[in-house]
Amino acid sequence: MENHILAENLSRLETLLEERKYTQAAAVVKDLNPADAAVLLEELPEQKVPVLFRLCPKELAADAFAYMSPEAQELLVRSFSDRELDEVMEQLFLDDTVDMIEEMPANVVKKILRHVDAETRKMINQVLNYPKDSAGSMMTMEYVDLKRSMTVEQAFERIRRTGVEKETVYTCYVTDSRRKLEGIVTVKDLLLARKDEVIRNIMETNIKFVSTHTDQEEAARELSRYDFLALPVVDAEERLVGIVTVDDAIDVIEEEATEDIEKMAAMAPSDRPYMRTGIWETWRKRVPWLLFLMISATFTSGIISAYEGALAASVVLTGFIPMLMDTGGNSGGQSSATIIRGLSLGEIRYGDVPRVVLKESAVALLNGCTLAAANFVKLMLIDRVGLPVALVVCATLMAVVLVSNLVGSCLPVLAKRLGFDPAVMASPLITTIVDAIALTIYFNIAKLVLGI
Amino acid sequence: MENHILAENLSRLETLLEERKYTQAAAVVKDLNPADAAVLLEELPEQKVPVLFRLCPKELAADAFAYMSPEAQELLVRSFSDRELDEVMEQLFLDDTVDMIEEMPANVVKKILRHVDAETRKMINQVLNYPKDSAGSMMTMEYVDLKRSMTVEQAFERIRRTGVEKETVYTCYVTDSRRKLEGIVTVKDLLLARKDEVIRNIMETNIKFVSTHTDQEEAARELSRYDFLALPVVDAEERLVGIVTVDDAIDVIEEEATEDIEKMAAMAPSDRPYMRTGIWETWRKRVPWLLFLMISATFTSGIISAYEGALAASVVLTGFIPMLMDTGGNSGGQSSATIIRGLSLGEIRYGDVPRVVLKESAVALLNGCTLAAANFVKLMLIDRVGLPVALVVCATLMAVVLVSNLVGSCLPVLAKRLGFDPAVMASPLITTIVDAIALTIYFNIAKLVLGI
Numbered sequence: 001m002e003n004h005i006l007a008e009n010l011s012r013l014e015t016l017l018e019e020r021k022y023t024q025a026a027a028v029v030k031d032l033n034p035a036d037a038a039v040l041l042e043e044l045p046e047q048k049v050p051v052l053f054r055l056c057p058k059e060l061a062a063d064a065f066a067y068m069s070p071e072a073q074e075l076l077v078r079s080f081s082d083r084e085l086d087e088v089m090e091q092l093f094l095d096d097t098v099d100m101i102e103e104m105p106a107n108v109v110k111k112i113l114r115h116v117d118a119e120t121r122k123m124i125n126q127v128l129n130y131p132k133d134s135a136g137s138m139m140t141m142e143y144v145d146l147k148r149s150m151t152v153e154q155a156f157e158r159i160r161r162t163g164v165e166k167e168t169v170y171t172c173y174v175t176d177s178r179r180k181l182e183g184i185v186t187v188k189d190l191l192l193a194r195k196d197e198v199i200r201n202i203m204e205t206n207i208k209f210v211s212t213h214t215d216q217e218e219a220a221r222e223l224s225r226y227d228f229l230a231l232p233v234v235d236a237e238e239r240l241v242g243i244v245t246v247d248d249a250i251d252v253i254e255e256e257a258t259e260d261i262e263k264m265a266a267m268a269p270s271d272r273p274y275m276r277t278g279i280w281e282t283w284r285k286r287v288p289w290l291l292f293l294m295i296s297a298t299f300t301s302g303i304i305s306a307y308e309g310a311l312a313a314s315v316v317l318t319g320f321i322p323m324l325m326d327t328g329g330n331s332g333g334q335s336s337a338t339i340i341r342g343l344s345l346g347e348i349r350y351g352d353v354p355r356v357v358l359k360e361s362a363v364a365l366l367n368g369c370t371l372a373a374a375n376f377v378k379l380m381l382i383d384r385v386g387l388p389v390a391l392v393v394c395a396t397l398m399a400v401v402l403v404s405n406l407v408g409s410c411l412p413v414l415a416k417r418l419g420f421d422p423a424v425m426a427s428p429l430i431t432t433i434v435d436a437i438a439l440t441i442y443f444n445i446a447k448l449v450l451g452i
Numbered sequence: 453m454e455n456h457i458l459a460e461n462l463s464r465l466e467t468l469l470e471e472r473k474y475t476q477a478a479a480v481v482k483d484l485n486p487a488d489a490a491v492l493l494e495e496l497p498e499q500k501v502p503v504l505f506r507l508c509p510k511e512l513a514a515d516a517f518a519y520m521s522p523e524a525q526e527l528l529v530r531s532f533s534d535r536e537l538d539e540v541m542e543q544l545f546l547d548d549t550v551d552m553i554e555e556m557p558a559n560v561v562k563k564i565l566r567h568v569d570a571e572t573r574k575m576i577n578q579v580l581n582y583p584k585d586s587a588g589s590m591m592t593m594e595y596v597d598l599k600r601s602m603t604v605e606q607a608f609e610r611i612r613r614t615g616v617e618k619e620t621v622y623t624c625y626v627t628d629s630r631r632k633l634e635g636i637v638t639v640k641d642l643l644l645a646r647k648d649e650v651i652r653n654i655m656e657t658n659i660k661f662v663s664t665h666t667d668q669e670e671a672a673r674e675l676s677r678y679d680f681l682a683l684p685v686v687d688a689e690e691r692l693v694g695i696v697t698v699d700d701a702i703d704v705i706e707e708e709a710t711e712d713i714e715k716m717a718a719m720a721p722s723d724r725p726y727m728r729t730g731i732w733e734t735w736r737k738r739v740p741w742l743l744f745l746m747i748s749a750t751f752t753s754g755i756i757s758a759y760e761g762a763l764a765a766s767v768v769l770t771g772f773i774p775m776l777m778d779t780g781g782n783s784g785g786q787s788s789a790t791i792i793r794g795l796s797l798g799e800i801r802y803g804d805v806p807r808v809v810l811k812e813s814a815v816a817l818l819n820g821c822t823l824a825a826a827n828f829v830k831l832m833l834i835d836r837v838g839l840p841v842a843l844v845v846c847a848t849l850m851a852v853v854l855v856s857n858l859v860g861s862c863l864p865v866l867a868k869r870l871g872f873d874p875a876v877m878a879s880p881l882i883t884t885i886v887d888a889i890a891l892t893i894y895f896n897i898a899k900l901v902l903g904i
Contacts, residue, residue, distance in 0.1 A: 031658045035678050160643055169640050170622050170681075187639055188621050191612055206483050224706075226487050227699040229622075229681065246698050247679040250705065254676075257709035258793055261716070265789030265879065266782055274794040275804060279811055283818040286786050290853075293782050294823055298830075300774035308767060315760060318770065322752035322777065322887055329781075330718055330745050330880045334738050337717030338726055341710055347725040359731055366735040371746055378750075401742075427717065427879050428782045435774055 006036075010043050017048050026055040034060055038067035050079040062091030069276065070103035077108050085115045093167050094120065095140040095248065098127045127242075135219040136212030138252060139233045139242030144172040148182055148200040152193045159187070167245055171230045174203050179239040181207060181232055209234050212241060217256045220249035221346060260344055264337065264426035266293060289428065296432045300325075303436055307443040313452040316385060317442070320393050324442055328400040328434040331367060333427030335360050335408030340422045343412060353413055357406065364405035368398035392442075392449045399445070400438045407433055458488075462495050469500050478507040486512055490519035502531040514543030521728060522555035529560050537567045545619050546572065547592040547700065550579045579694075587671040588664030590704065591685045591694030596624040600634055600652040604645045611639070619697055623682045626655050631691040633659055633684055661686050664693060669708045672701035673798065712796055716789065716878035718745060741880065748884045752777075755888055759895040765904040768837060769894075772845050776894055780852040780886040783819060785879030787812050787860030792874045795864060805865055809858065816857035820850035844894075844901045851897070852890040859885055 009028060016025040029037055029052065037060060041049055053061055053076060065073065065088050077085065089097070089112065097116070101109050101124065113121055123141050130136025144166050146155050155172065163169040172190075174183040183203030193202050209232040210219045223231040223244060230243040259269040266289035270277050277285075304311070304321075311318055339356065342348035348356060372394040379390040408430050412422035446452060461480060468477040481489055481504065489512060493501055505513055505528060517525065517540050529537065541549070541564065549568070553561050553576065565573055575593050582588025596618050598607050607624065615621040624642075626635040635655030645654050661684040662671045675683040675696060682695040711721040718741035722729050729737075756763070756773075763770055791808065794800035800808060824846040831842040860882050864874035898904060 033658060033660060033678055156643065163640060163643060169643065187643075188615060191608065191615060191621065191639075206485060208485065224699070224702045226485055229698070246681070246702075247676070250676045250698075250702055253702065253705060254709075254797065257706075257713075258797070261709075261713060261789055261793050264713070264716075265785050267786050267789070273797075273799045274790055275799060275807070279814045279818070282811070282815045283822075286783075286815065287819050287822050290779060290782055290786075290819055290823060291826060294775060294779050294827065295830075297775040297778045300778070301771040304774065305771045308770075311770065312767070315764070318760075318763065319753040319757045321773070322756065322891075323746060323749040325774065325777070326749045326752070326884060326887065327742060327746050329883070330742055331738075333717050333880060334719050334742075337713055337719070341713050342726045345706065345710070345725075347727060352727060355727070359734070362731045363734045363738065366731070367739050367742055370735075370739050371742060374743060375746070378747075428785065431781070432778060435778065439774075 006039060006043070009040060013040065013052065014044065014048070017044075017051060022051075022055055025052065029056050030060070032060065032064075034063035035067045037061075037064035038072075042068060042072045046075060049075060054084075058087060059091065062088045066092055066096040070100065071276065073100050074104055074108055077104070077112060082115070085111070089115045093140055094123055094127070094142055095138065095167070095245075098124055098137070101128070130212050133216045134212060135210045135214040135216055135233045135244055136242070138216045138219070138248050139212075139244050140167045140248075141242045142166045143230070143232075143240075143243045144169050145240070146172050146174050146185065146199055148174050148176075148198075148203065150199045151195065152190050152197045152199070152202070153195040155185070155190055155199055168230050168243070171228070171243070173232055173240055173243070174199055175240050179241075181209065181234060181238070181240045183207065184232070207232065210244070211235070216244075216252050219244050220252040220256075223249045224253070256344070260340065260423045263421060263423035264340065266290070266424075266426070266428035293428055293432055296429075297435070300432070300435045300439060303439045303443070307439075310443050310446055310452050314389070314446065314450060316389060317392075317446055321439070321442070324393070324396055324400055324438050325431075325435045327371065327397060328404040328438040329427065329431030331364065331401045332404030332408035332430040332434045335364075335405040336412055336426050336430050339409050339412045340426060343416055343422050350413075350417070356409055356413075360405040360409040361402065364402040365398075367405075368401040371401065372397045388449055392446045395449075396438070396442045396445050399441050400434070403437050403441070404430070404434045407437070458491060458495070461492060465492065465504065466496065466500070469496075469503060474503075474507055477504065481508050482512070484512065484516075486515035487519045489513075489516035490524075494521060494524050498527060501527060506536075510539060511543065514540045518544055518548040522552065523728065525552050526556055526560055529556070529564060534567070537563070541567045545592055546575055546579070546594055547590065547619070547697075550576055550589075553580070582664050585668045586664060587662045587666040587668055587685045587696055588694070590668045590671070590700055591664075591696050592619045592700075593694045594618045595682070595684075595692075595695045596621050597692070598624050598626050598637065598651055600626050600628075600650075600655065602651045603647065604642050604649045604651070604654070605647045607637070607642055607651060620682050620695070623680070623695075625684055625692055625695070626651055627692050631693075633661065633686060633690070633692045635659065636684070659684065662696070663687070668696075668704050671696050672704040672708075675701045676705065708796070712792065712875045715873060715875035716792065718742070718876075718878070718880035745880055745884055748881075749887070752884070752887045752891060755891045755895070759891075762895050762898055762904050766841070766898065766902060768841060769844075769898055773891070773894070776845070776848055776852055776890050777883075777887045779823065779849060780856040780890040781879065781883035783816065783853045784856030784860035784882040784886045787816075787857045788864055788878050788882050791861050791864045792878060795868055795874050802865075802869070808861055808865070812857040812861040813854065816854040817850075819857075820853040823853065824849045840901055844898045847901075848890070848894045848897050851893050852886070855889050855893070856882070856886045859889070 013025055013028055041052060044052060127137060142165060144159055159169050170187045172185050173181060176182055183205045184207055185199055185203045189202050208226055210222060212233055212235055219231060230245045232240055233242045233244060235241050262269045268285040270285050375397060376390055376394050379385050379393060411425040415425045416422045465477055465480055493504060496504060594617060596611055596614060611621050622639045624637050625633060628634055635657045636659055637651055637655045641654050660678055662674060664685055664687055671683060681698045684692055685694045685696060687693050714721045720737040722737050827849060828842055828846050831837050831845060863877040867877045868874045
């Protein structure tokens with residue numbers, strides 16, 4: 001829903017609820033898309049949320065509930081009567097239920113679990129036991145399973161009978177008596193086949209699947225690589241336990257990109273959208289890296305102190321320190337951002353590393369020459385520093401850019417190899433490392449050329 | 453396909469092709485998933501690609517073709533006989549055809565267009581005319597359209613008759629005689645309805661759609677927000693012209709995140725994966741920003757020169773310059789990365805700006821106090837600089853962190869308001885701006901406290 005329509009609907013609803021014109025309020029919401037209804041509900045003042053929720057048609061209310069933030073869900077669950085909670089829980093898909101439970105305080109979880117049947121409770125517990133960020137923790141167990149001996153007509157019957165509560169019916173899974181996955185058949189295959197055709201003959205047996213312990217990012221990427229609508233998840237015995245659906249895969253891909261961007265900016269990734277994160281939480285996510293980097297920068301200061309003599313002998317050198325440090329940081333940051341993203345998308349593999357290093361070096365030489373040339377002209381014509389100083393600055397610039405690109409391209413790869421997230425090897429850390437190297441190069445070239 | 457299986461298959465295929473054991477080579481590829489076959493084909497030595505392509509079953513070959521890189525596609529198109537090209541073009545979806553044509557040189561495009569029928573050629577031209585990165589340019593025209601007066605049974609018949617060539621059959625579009633979109637019905641709805649039910653009664657009429665000129669990122673996000681498998685695209689007269697499918701939406705979301713990361717690291721976004729971008733192209737994407745930032749850093753140098761007297765009077769001050777500049781850059785980079793991503797995901801809207809600025813200031817105060825406290829201890833106990841210098845450094849630190857967060861949070865919003873991409877207002881540019889401010893604050897506090 002576009003912003004202005006949302007704002008319009010919102011103020012109209014608030015007035016109607018204020019004036020207790022409930023029938024009219026119900027008319028406003030009744031045809032909304034569940035995702036839009038959720039946004040609308042969340043923007044209302046807290047005490048109005050349960051009122052409006054009760055005015056929604058039952059199915060819309062339950063669907064909208066799945067789209068709401070954990071805070072709003074908690075508010076509603078607390079206000080629900082037993083019957084209302086029953087209704088919502090019955091309608092909710094398993095993976096949405098699990099997502100919700102993961103965010104709720106214990107007493108609310110208890111209230112929720114009282115209102116699901118024993119079988120669902122068992123499934124919830126199973127999913128909750130998979131590692132965070134694994135395929136198992138994001139999957140849903142509500143898929144359509146078929147048998148290889150069924151005919152197309154029988155398959156359709158089964159879909160019609162069980163499909164309402166399944167998250168997707170378009171990809172069906174053929175399993176044997178031990179729940180081992182034997183094949184996959186899509187509704188498109190079924191529609192295009194003869195009614196008396198047997199599933200065995202039309203199912204795809206070259207099956208792509210992930211394990212419950214596969215990283216959720218990898219699962220999402222597998223699904224996207226093959227353009228699937230759902231990807232089966234199997235346990236250690238290769239038995240089908242659930243499916244990952246494309247809508248959840250998109251969410252994971254978005255989350256993982258956000259996480260990478262946060263780490264690349266030297267922050268601990270946050271689980272919640274910015275506007276719903278408190279000041280203290282934001283501080284906790286940011287200050288450790290700032291502290292660590294500040295202390296690391298001490299080395300840089302140490303280097304400047306060590307060369308105080310050289311600086312005193314040629315004060316003009318001090319003025320170029322920021323430019324050299326910044327350029328090194330920027331150049332290394334370019335390399336590392338490129339490599340980190342390439343690793344994350346799977347575009348760069350270990351085997352590619354030699355080529356990557358060569359390419360980054362070549363680009364560094366080109367960049368270094370361009371920057372040095374531009375700087376040389378400026379130094380001679382505008383700053384008028386004299387040839388020796390100009391040579392020192394330009395030579396340093398070229399060396400710094402080369403080293404920065406090498407550091408920026410190798411550290412992420414190294415981090416990955418050691419089992420860390422490459423994204424932490426981004427601009428802030430690279431900058432700190434490159435700063436120290438840049439200054440050392442600078443002062444040594446200066447000593448050599450200027451004889452100070 | 454996992455890396456080691458790919459490598460295994462690859463070396464096996466190379467040997468088989470080398471030894472002209474074509475039947476065995478064909479057996480290796482025949483059951484592959486098209487996406488895997490495409491990877492395999494791309495990794496082969498160039499002269500072997502057309503050979504293996506011809507060994508693939510026709511349908512697999514055409515499907516794999518759609519997954520291949522523009523370079524590999526060009527190689528194949530050049531080697532195709534007229535009949536081969538006919539076959540591939542017939543099998544290819546319209547949006548894949550358009551993607552390919554956009555990357556080919558003119559003579560290859562000509563060859564391709566000779567092998568598509570007049571109607572397809574017309575559609576290709578239409579899609580090519582939509583702005584780059586618009587919903588129109590990413591859509592496909594191959595959707596299933598129904599009429600409101602059809603029964604469910606008639607709808608299924610139509611899907612069975614026309615579905616093979618459609619990119620998705622699971623969402624069907626109900627249009628009137630002028631192609632205006634009247635409703636949407638999913639195959640799930642159809643499966644769960646009675647056979648003699650009329651479409652009019654089961655179609656969803658609250659339709660979400662985008663226009664051909666909507667930005668592709670917005671289209672992808674709309675689709676993801678509502679968990680759709682496809683999103684209709686309409687023209688200025690609200691007539692249905694195509695659909696955006698979920699697999700393409702995922703690609704767009706990935707691309708846009710990559711683009712943001714590149715811009716945030718001060719690079720012009722590249723259209724191609726890293727390993728397929730040449731050295732010169734990479735240089736062209738990176739050097740303009742490096743040059744611009746290097747020249748901007750001159751201001752910082754100018755400030756240091758202007759305060760040379762102060763520095764000479766208290767040489768110890770020089771040593772803290774890198775730490776102050778780095779911390780400012782890191783802190784501002786944290787803010788800007790957070791805000792840029794929030795804006796890009798639509799989590800932060802203009803109305804939120806006052807709250808954002810307040811929150812960033814509060815976090816800055818907390819961060820500043822923490823960092824200053826840590827630094828104070830270090831300055832007094834390890835560096836033993838004396839109270840006045842310690843106070844100057846710590847006061848500067850707090851001021852710098854505050855200013856950095858304000859700059860880092862306001863500039864992306866300002867950029868967006870002015871119609872630029874907020875992502876350029878990231879760490880590198882923020883660092884350069886913050887550096888100059890940090891030094892000015894530093895020297896002025898030093899002058900004030902130390903009386904130099």
